[in-house]
Amino acid sequence: MPSIDAFADRLSSYLGPEDQVNLVRRAYYYAEQAHDGQRRRSGEPYVTHPLAVANILADMHMDHQSLMAAMLHDVIEDTGIAKEALTAQFGETVSELVDGVSKLTQMNFESKAEAQAENFQKMAMAMARDIRVILVKLADRLHNMRTLEVLSGEKRRRIAKETLEIYAPIANRLGMHSMRVEFEDLGFKAMHPMRSERIRQAVKKARGNRREIVGKIQESLVNCLAREGMEGQVLGREKHLFSIYKKMRGKRRAFNEIMDVYAFRIIVDKVDTCYRVLGAVHNLYKPFPGRFKDYIAIPKANGYQSLHTTLFGMHGVPIEIQIRTREMEEMANHGIAAHWLYKSSEEEAQKGTHARARQWVKGILELQQRAGNSLEFIENVKIDLFPDEVYVFTPKGRIMELPKGSTAVDFAYAVHTDVGNSCIACRINRRLAPLSEPLQSGQTVEIVTAPGTRPNPVWLSFVVTGKARTHIRHALKLQRRSESISLGERLLNKTLAGFDSHLDKIPQERIQAVLAEYRMEVFEDLLEEIGLGNRMAYVVARRLLSSEGEGVSSAPSAEGPLAIRGTEGLVLSYAKCCTPIPGDPIVGHLSAGKGMVVHLESCKNILDIRHNPEKCIQLSWAKDVTGEFNVELRVELEHQRGLIALLATSVTAADGNIEKISMDERDGRISVVQLVVSVHDRVHLARVIKKLRALKGVVRITRVRS
Known part of the structure; x- marks a missing residue:
């Protein structure tokens, strides 16, 4: 580990003014003093960790404020120093970054999963204010992964699982390939040490056997560029252990099949040369049909750009080739951290990887506002941290990026929430298609909408994106609430009518007293509870009619049955055991959380509770009943x-x-x-x-x- 002096010398090579290097140095000394006496599990002084995190960020040429935040990122959490003290010492920007990176204080969560979800929610909020928070957090996690061996086996596996599920996909989403590869290999080693070692040994052995063929292919590519008068650097590309393991498991392929593919990267000076090199290599070896991808014209969602092609090489061996410029290579390895533009003009910040990253963070915040709880939120974020995309077109030719397996409903919600909510059908390449059909790259998708329509609960079984899932659930919750309130009001009025009363006759003070008794703020909440079957209309009616201290002694008089129209929606369902239809004599069973379930009067499943007024209610079919x-x-x-x-x-x-x-x-x-x-x-x-x-x-x- 280099000392602070060696680190400061390194910074002066890319950080401009000397005073910025001195600010980083000052943050280091402050952290050293704050963590005085604290040691890591390995026995080293604690301050070696913040310095290592700052070193990782310096590899990516991050700005001085990010490096200061890296030095101080554990100060608030571990040393009891207040955020205000950091603001006074280093300014508001640095203290906000440190606060964003600091983990949640220890709260009593029901489970570790919920604690992890809450932690990530806090990080998402901080990312929205300043996206550098996530870069410091990723560097912090990377150093913790590098020094994982001092922890117990169970803790190692838990941290590795969280890294593979959340942090590696985030690094990928922000285009930080080098960090993602290291996260995956370190996580794989911690989760499956024996499998990791076996594959590592096999790769080492195969590398020796392949050396001659790799050399020949590399030489033929270099000669090809020289003949065409183009300058470019040809590099052999190694597959990392975790990607080999994933392919072996996911595609059920043997190690030898994966290692039979030879991969190269050609780095050139400008975009025009990329396409010229592509023509030259296609002339040298025959390309595989359908294996060419142009990520320069249509970049990936994380800003990655490159030309990908697969060729039949000498003796028929497959050769994978990536062709890109030096800027693209830098962007592929460091993503959003490449050429950090935080202080640059607004115009530059609006385009490229930064704009994509900010768009993604904005999407995460939208998910957070709509999600029912932190676990639902993290489930949707995991879905959204997808590795593969499909690219489809709107009818006007705009390109939309969606995760692999997306359907027309995902597309509709990606266009706009209102389009998703009112979607009734779709056309894929001008032909009517099912909403559940997975989309393929290059298709043109048109959504047919109708005013007044609502999301279908069945959509949840096939949508892929977090945005679609969250908005469908949100719309269904709102729909369910309004329908529950409506049914609850009808049930309560029917019961009150039996006592010769009506909701309009109940004094407001009495309603407020009953709400206070049930610890509710608004009357709609109470009606919703009745509609969902969580509270009995009969009991609530008696509470509303009783004065303070006295109850309603008389039993309700006989009142006509409640009429069913068939349009009650989500809070009214028809029993599958007896399948009632209009014209059948029916009763309603109030089931907690489900609302009302309609049964035949003669159904055996409700014989025991048939005459209990708190659980069953007499129903009839309305004259204008609709539906099938x-x-x-x-x-x-x-x-x-x-x-x-x-x-x-x-x-x-x-x-x-x-x-x-x-x-x-x-x-x-x-x-x-x-x-x-x-x-x-x-x-x-x-x-x-x-x-x-x-x-x-x-x-x-x-x-x-x-």
Whole structure:
């Protein structure tokens, strides 16, 4: 570890004014004094850690304020020095950076996962104020990973898992390839030491066997550039251990298959030369069809730029080649930290990797505001830290970057939240396609919207992006709340009507007293609880009608059943055990958290609670009930050719629709067919059954109930 003097000499080579180097030196001495007497697990003085973190940032040519924050990043947390003291000593910018990097104070979380999620949320907030926070945090984590061997096995694995799940993807998202590779290899070594060592030994052995072929390919590439009169540097590229392990596991390929590919990087002076070199190497060796990618014209989401191609080399060996400029090489290795532009003009900060990084952080904050809790937030962020992208076009030709596996719904939410919420269909390359179809790079996607539509809960089963998932959940929560309030109000008014009263007749003071009793602030919260089945309308009605100290002694008078319209939405569902349809005698079972479940009066599953007014409520179908309802039929008929086609034709002729069909052969002559048919009401069902009875060979039709 270099001393502070050696470090200061190193800084003077790229940090301009001498006073900036002196400020970094002063921060080091302040940290040394603050951590006096503290030691790391390895036995070294604690101040060696902040100095090592600053060294990592100096490798990336970071500015003096980031280096000062690196020196001081543990001062607030570990030494009891207040943030205000740092502000007085080093200014507000540095103290804000240090505060952003400082971990959460020890709080009593339910689990380690929740603590990690809260920690990351705090970091996201700090990143939004100043993106350098994440760079200092990544450098801090990198040095901790390099010195992991002094910790116990369990702690090593926990830190390595967190690094592989969160910090390595963040480094990748910010385009910091070198740091990501080191995170992954160190994390892999800590999680699976034996596997890591086996692969390392195999790579070492293979390197010796491959040396001759690598030399020949490199020589042929150098000669090719010389013949064409182009200057460029040809480098052999080593695959890192974790990527080999991932390919072996994910693609189920043997080590030899992965090592059979030879990888090279050609670095040139300008963009124009990249394309000329591409033409030259395609002329030298034949390219693999469909394996060419132009990340210069369409950069990756993290700002990475390069030309990728795969060639059939000598003796048919595959050669992977990346062609890029020196600036692109710097950007690929250090990403957002390359040529730090923090003090540069606003115009420069609006483009390139910085703009992308800020856009990503903005997206993270949006996820945070919409997420229900910290664990949901971190789940969405992990989804969003994707390694691969697909590039699709809007109808006007704008390029959209989405994670691999994204669907039209992800695309709609990426365009705008309102487009996502009101999406009903999509066209991919001008043809109508299912919303769940995964998108491919190069496709043009058009979203069809309709006013007043709402997100479908089914979308959650196929969306990929964190933004889509969070906004769908948020919209469904709002929809569920408004529907719960509406149902809760109807249930409460129905119960109050039994006591010859109504919500409008209840004095405001009494409502406030009941809210205080239930520890709620607004009356809508209480109505929502009733609608969701968490509180009984009967009990709440009695509380509202009772004066202070007295209860309502009289039982409610008989009141007409509550009418079901079929448009109640998420808080009203139909029992799958007895599948009620309009026209059937029904009751409602109030189920905690689910709202109301509609059953047939004769359903066996509610016989025990059928007459309990706190759990069941008498229901009826409204005259204007709308919608389609599923009902299960059991059809016994003589076995004949084209059986399924005959049944389908009959159901369709009665304006019904088959949702599901299955067949069991009972014996040689009789077949039993289970049909799930969607109908409007009992009259419609009778029409469907009549059509089915008219079929030749039908023995019996029964409606399946619990």
